[in-house]
Amino acid sequence: MPGLDRKLVQHKLPIxxxxxxxxxxxxxxxxxxxxxxxEKIERLLKAGFIRPAIYADWLANIVPVLKRKTRAVRICVDYRNLN
Known part of the structure; x- marks a missing residue:
């Protein structure tokens, strides 16, 4: 998250x-x-909320969740095979 120290809130995938x-x-x-x-990913990249991963050999799917009323998209990631 922009403005927070990466030591506090950085997500890592230890392999x-x-x-x-x-x-x-x-x-x-x-x-x-x-x-x-x-569009959602571009917005998150521009805001500095996410950045490209360095794990080029690992791939987890993006799972779009559509809200019924507004048809807005929420992005989730499917890590089941990675755990």
Whole structure:
């Protein structure tokens, strides 16, 4: 989060030696949903709330959650295969 010390609130994915990378199959989305997800990610990047990960061999899917009334998108990440 912008303005907070990274030692306090930085998320890391510690990887133990000897574990093989996990790549989930890409989750399918409609074009409308994919555009909303891209817009949301761009907003979060510009705000400095997120940054690109350095774990190039590991892949966890983005799971879009659409609000029924407003059709707004909330982004979650599926870490089940990584745990």
């Amino acid at each position: 133990k030696e000897g574990y093989l990378p996990v790549k989930q199959a890409r989750r399918r989305m409609s074009m409308e949903t994919e555009l909303k997800v891209r």
